[in-house]
Amino acid sequence: MRIIRKTTEMAVWSQAERQQGQRIAFVATMGALHEGHLSLVREAKKRGNRVVVSIFVNPTQFAPAEDFAAYPRNFVRDRGLLETEGVDVLFHPAAEDIYPPGNQTHVEVKELSKILCGARRPGHFQGVATVVTKLFNVVRPDVAIFGEKDYQQLQIIRRLVRDLFLDVEIVGHPIVRESDGIAMSSRNEYLNADERKAARCLSRSLHRAECLVRRGETSAKAIAEAVVAELHNEPLAVVEYVTISDVETLEPLEQIRQSALLALSVTIGQARLIDNKVLLRSSGE
Numbered sequence: 592m593r594i595i596r597k598t599t600e601m602a603v604w605s606q607a608e609r610q611q612g613q614r615i616a617f618v619a620t621m622g623a624l625h626e627g628h629l630s631l632v633r634e635a636k637k638r639g640n641r642v643v644v645s646i647f648v649n650p651t652q653f654a655p656a657e658d659f660a661a662y663p664r665n666f667v668r669d670r671g672l673l674e675t676e677g678v679d680v681l682f683h684p685a686a687e688d689i690y691p692p693g694n695q696t697h698v699e700v701k702e703l704s705k706i707l708c709g710a711r712r713p714g715h716f717q718g719v720a721t722v723v724t725k726l727f728n729v730v731r732p733d734v735a736i737f738g739e740k741d742y743q744q745l746q747i748i749r750r751l752v753r754d755l756f757l758d759v760e761i762v763g764h765p766i767v768r769e770s771d772g773i774a775m776s777s778r779n780e781y782l783n784a785d786e787r788k789a790a791r792c793l794s795r796s797l798h799r800a801e802c803l804v805r806r807g808e809t810s811a812k813a814i815a816e817a818v819v820a821e822l823h824n825e826p827l828a829v830v831e832y833v834t835i836s837d838v839e840t841l842e843p844l845e846q847i848r849q850s851a852l853l854a855l856s857v858t859i860g861q862a863r864l865i866d867n868k869v870l871l872r873s874s875g876e
């Protein structure tokens with residue numbers, strides 16, 4: 592596995608591979624890798640014959656009061672995991688290379704960035720959209736894989752690719768969970784043993800919503816209330832939001848017709864945890 596730190600070197604490598612007809616698949620990460628990330632890498636291997644994984648803790652997507660400095664970093668372990676997966680290039684740029692002196696351009700996906708997590712994390716999705724655009728322009732992948740764990744991020748990236756005519760296929764990948772239902776996340780490292788147990792309430796509440804929909808409930812309000820009630824059963828959980836929205840525009844829904852995104856954000860101890868599920872009504876209802 593080749594480790595590339597410079598954007599110029601990355602671009603030269605990609606261009607040479609493309610000229611030889613190779614299909615480049617790309618996974619962008621902030622490191623502290625877990626099985627969720629590795630499932631994206633395995634998907635990338637299926638979809639391209641060259642795989643590039645980036646590790647870059649992007650400063651512009653963290654607000655000043657957020658956890659940029661504390662965000663878990665473990666480059667040596669991550670490098671070993673990616674090597675084992677057979678990744679071709681680990682791209683690990685420095686912040687000064689991604690944001691050179693005098694940098695003053697950003698990418699904003701307006702409406703999609705205002706809601707859900709965007710309403711609580713101003714500037715976050717502008718940071719994400721900007722860094723993903725920069726990474727795409729340097730790596731120039733044919734296909735890029737993103738996790739549905741960050742569902743809003745995935746929709747924002749799909750939108751910016753369409754709006755800016757970027758020539759890259761975006762593939763969403765299902766959430767990978769621990770055996771007890773907790774969605775894997777680098778931020779789970781912030782949880783102590785009690786908090787880790789408490790964090791099960793997120794997936795439990797999603798499951799509760801799924802059961803309600805299966806029994807014929809279509810009112811978004813009723814479902815959201817049941818989810819909040821389930822979360823409130825857990826004393827360590829502080830609910831930030833529970834929303835039921837259109838699966839593409841993420842606009843709030845009152846009734847579930849065919850499908851809806853149930854998304855939630857909950858703080859437990861120091862960790863802000865997000866999870867989601869697409870609720871599907873069975874056909875014929």
Ligand code: AMP
Nearest residue numbers: 620621622627737738740741766767775
């Ligand atoms: P991050 O390192 O948190 O920026 O995540 C990098 C990529 O991995 C993003 O596309 C995430 O959506 C994806 N990802 C993170 N956790 C999971 C998970 N549990 N299951 C699937 N994809 C994930």
